[in-house]
Amino acid sequence: MVGTKYLALEFDSTTLEDQVFLTYSDAAFADDKSTRYSSNRYAIKLFGGMLHFKATKQKTVTTASTKAELLALTLTAKEYMWWIRFFKALGFELNAKITIICDNLQTIRLLTKEAPKLVTRLKHVDIHQCWLRQEVQAERIAIKWVPTAQMVADGFTKELSPAKHSDFIKQLNMVDVEDMVKGGLSKAS
Numbered sequence: 001m002v003g004t005k006y007l008a009l010e011f012d013s014t015t016l017e018d019q020v021f022l023t024y025s026d027a028a029f030a031d032d033k034s035t036r037y038s039s040n041r042y043a044i045k046l047f048g049g050m051l052h053f054k055a056t057k058q059k060t061v062t063t064a065s066t067k068a069e070l071l072a073l074t075l076t077a078k079e080y081m082w083w084i085r086f087f088k089a090l091g092f093e094l095n096a097k098i099t100i101i102c103d104n105l106q107t108i109r110l111l112t113k114e115a116p117k118l119v120t121r122l123k124h125v126d127i128h129q130c131w132l133r134q135e136v137q138a139e140r141i142a143i144k145w146v147p148t149a150q151m152v153a154d155g156f157t158k159e160l161s162p163a164k165h166s167d168f169i170k171q172l173n174m175v176d177v178e179d180m181v182k183g184g185l186s187k188a189s
Contacts, residue, residue, distance in 0.1 A: 025153060026041050028041075039058065055156045070107060076100055077100060097139075102144070107143075150171070
């Protein structure tokens, strides 16, 4: 897209402490019309800039949107943990708590409340749910809710109107660097 060729990711060291390392997780329930697989997506931000994102189809059909969200959250949590181990291996210690942002309140309730538990005959979904509940209730992972309009991961898989695209660019912390690029080119001449 010509209008975005001078956009660049901006990382900001003055990012608030609770927003240094954030991950957004989302699922679109049964959105593949031929197979009815749901799609996952996640976005990982470091110091406000996009570090990693991924959008994939789940490998199984789920029978409820909450189940699809649980699978997406599990994948996201595992990726997040990989990044933390990677940073630690580099000697870059992030003192931030693992926080995953989700836009599905039902899924969050299943993970954070003591009593609710999703009843499913899908063994793999139950295993993901049990592991994630264990990590959330032991406070090794925090799950926070945002409205769908603030879900960064959505922009990677949906067609966006010009207004939503502009909002998405802001969510990614992208800035226009055209003046810097063209200024640098004229100095090199």
